[in-house]
Amino acid sequence: MRTEDRGTTPASAQLFDRPGGGENALLVQVDDGCLIMEDALRELRALTESAGARVVDETVHKRRNPDPRYYIGRGKVDELHQRLDDVGADLVIVNHALSPAQERNLEQALGCRVLDRVGLILDIFAQRARSHEGKLQVELAQLRHIASRLVRGWSHLERQSGGIGTRGPGETQLEMDRRMIQQRIKQLERRLARVSRQREQGRQARRKQELPVISVVGYTNAGKSTLFNRLTADGEGVHTADQLFATLDTTLRRRHLPGGERVIFSDTVGFIRELPPQLVAAFRSTLEEVTEADLLLHVVDAADPARQANMQEVDDVLDDIGAGELPVLCAYNKIDQLGIPARIDRDDQGQPRAVWLSAATGEGLDELLQASEELVGAARTRGVIELRPEQGRLRARFYQLGAVCGESATDAGGYRLEVDLPRRDLNRLYRKEGLDAALEPTPMRA
Numbered sequence: 001m002r003t004e005d006r007g008t009t010p011a012s013a014q015l016f017d018r019p020g021g022g023e024n025a026l027l028v029q030v031d032d033g034c035l036i037m038e039d040a041l042r043e044l045r046a047l048t049e050s051a052g053a054r055v056v057d058e059t060v061h062k063r064r065n066p067d068p069r070y071y072i073g074r075g076k077v078d079e080l081h082q083r084l085d086d087v088g089a090d091l092v093i094v095n096h097a098l099s100p101a102q103e104r105n106l107e108q109a110l111g112c113r114v115l116d117r118v119g120l121i122l123d124i125f126a127q128r129a130r131s132h133e134g135k136l137q138v139e140l141a142q143l144r145h146i147a148s149r150l151v152r153g154w155s156h157l158e159r160q161s162g163g164i165g166t167r168g169p170g171e172t173q174l175e176m177d178r179r180m181i182q183q184r185i186k187q188l189e190r191r192l193a194r195v196s197r198q199r200e201q202g203r204q205a206r207r208k209q210e211l212p213v214i215s216v217v218g219y220t221n222a223g224k225s226t227l228f229n230r231l232t233a234d235g236e237g238v239h240t241a242d243q244l245f246a247t248l249d250t251t252l253r254r255r256h257l258p259g260g261e262r263v264i265f266s267d268t269v270g271f272i273r274e275l276p277p278q279l280v281a282a283f284r285s286t287l288e289e290v291t292e293a294d295l296l297l298h299v300v301d302a303a304d305p306a307r308q309a310n311m312q313e314v315d316d317v318l319d320d321i322g323a324g325e326l327p328v329l330c331a332y333n334k335i336d337q338l339g340i341p342a343r344i345d346r347d348d349q350g351q352p353r354a355v356w357l358s359a360a361t362g363e364g365l366d367e368l369l370q371a372s373e374e375l376v377g378a379a380r381t382r383g384v385i386e387l388r389p390e391q392g393r394l395r396a397r398f399y400q401l402g403a404v405c406g407e408s409a410t411d412a413g414g415y416r417l418e419v420d421l422p423r424r425d426l427n428r429l430y431r432k433e434g435l436d437a438a439l440e441p442t443p444m445r446a
């Protein structure tokens with residue numbers, strides 16, 4: 001379906017209307033042998049429903065390599081076309097990242113709106129954004145997504161029709177040419193930079209209070225907000241829901257640990273497989289808060305069959321945003337569904353590594369607080385740390401903290417320090433002074 005060129009559009013652009021979007025979705029999953037299909041489909045269903053659409057049908061298509069023109073095979077396209085009518089679907093959701101051309105070709109061939117995984121996640125974010133910063137971030141991500149799709153020219157989308165993938169700035173912005181989109185992107189980037197500076201001031205104020213920060217991270221729907229509310233029950237609750245990306249904004253709240261120590265817990269946006277890079281970029285300042293934490297509380301839905309894969313995704317995103325080296329305590333959540341008791345898992349050094357709990361029933365909460373206390377509280381840790389000769393400044397820091405109980409020289413001309421200090425202080429040194437994990441204190445011989 002072609003329309004005539006518009007005045008504001010570069011003459012080179014070939015324009016055509018996108019079909020309107022509906023809410024009755026046919027899901028398409030390609031099986032390239034990398035994912036467990038059942039898990040992938042379950043997540044795609046949850047994403048679709050979280051976006052407010054109804055799943056009317058789903059199909060798995062076995063294919064090693066994507067077709068350059070349609071992503072799925074030509075034969076499958078014809079089959080889908082027929083099926084759309086049969087099941088009454090008016091929207092096709094493909095659980096992969098499509099190139100702009102593939103998305104366009106599919107829409108033309110199928111005569112209905114096609115949304116890929118990135119577009120779907122962006123749509124959910126657009127619906128959820130509440131805070132000023134969140135809205136700016138989502139708009140920026142959407143515009144970047146659109147800009148990449150504008151290369152060969154897309155005309156306006158239907159502004160009247162609602163539906164998945166049609167919310168947010170896309171509808172009207174698409175009428176502008178790329179230059180105007182670029183201008184808007186620049187403007188958003190400037191505003192976000194301003195908001196992020198304010199946020200940085202808040203962070204500095206917190207740092208002055210010297211309260212340890214425990215950042216709750218994890219895959220979306222793992223139960224982060226439920227746990228956060230349990231931990232900080234005095235205040236107003238954070239929204240929790242059985243939907244993906246219920247939380248977009250970061251919330252901070254104080255509480256006491258059993259030893260009397262005050263800490264700040266923070267709840268934030270969840271991660272997901274193939275988190276669109278535009279979103280990671282746009283949410284960088286939100287995500288960066290995580291890198292400032294003293295401890296990451298990695299909440300895992302222990303009852304989810306895709307638990308391992310989800311944990312790996314979270315670790316990858318943490319690496320990506322520069323939080324890969326922070327101390328982590330795993331919170332294996334939803335043990336009520338597994339029917340197993342609460343417990344703390346410890347490593348060879350006796351340090352807590354994981355806690356099994358249920359945020360819903362509250363079981364294991366005491367264990368979690370206990371483990372947090374050991375990791376960020378005043379609990380002391382003892383060991384031997386070896387520093388290289390050029391790390392004299394770090395050696396001085398240990399002395400300033402009154403943490404050194406003995407010192408000798410290493411063969412390499414460096415320092416071997418016997419240290420005894422609160423875990424929290426050691427964590428801070430790791431973070432601020434760039435100590436690497438290899439310097440974990442080794443227990444001293446008695």
Ligand SMILES: Nc1nc2c(ncn2[C@@H]2O[C@H](COP(=O)(O)OP(=O)(O)OP(=O)(O)O)[C@@H](O)[C@H]2O)c(=O)[nH]1
Pocket residue numbers: 218219220221222223224225226227239240241242243244245246247248269270271333334335336337357358359360361
């Ligand atoms: N059975 C059970 N359900 C839980 C538990 N903790 C959380 N849930 C449920 O899991 C769903 C997701 O919980 P949230 O706390 O919103 O999860 P989240 O990790 O904050 O998710 P997003 O903010 O969407 O990324 C909700 O339906 C909760 O009721 C638990 O310990 N047991």
Ligand SMILES: [Mg+2]
Pocket residue numbers: 224225226239240246247268
């Ligand atoms: Mg949440």
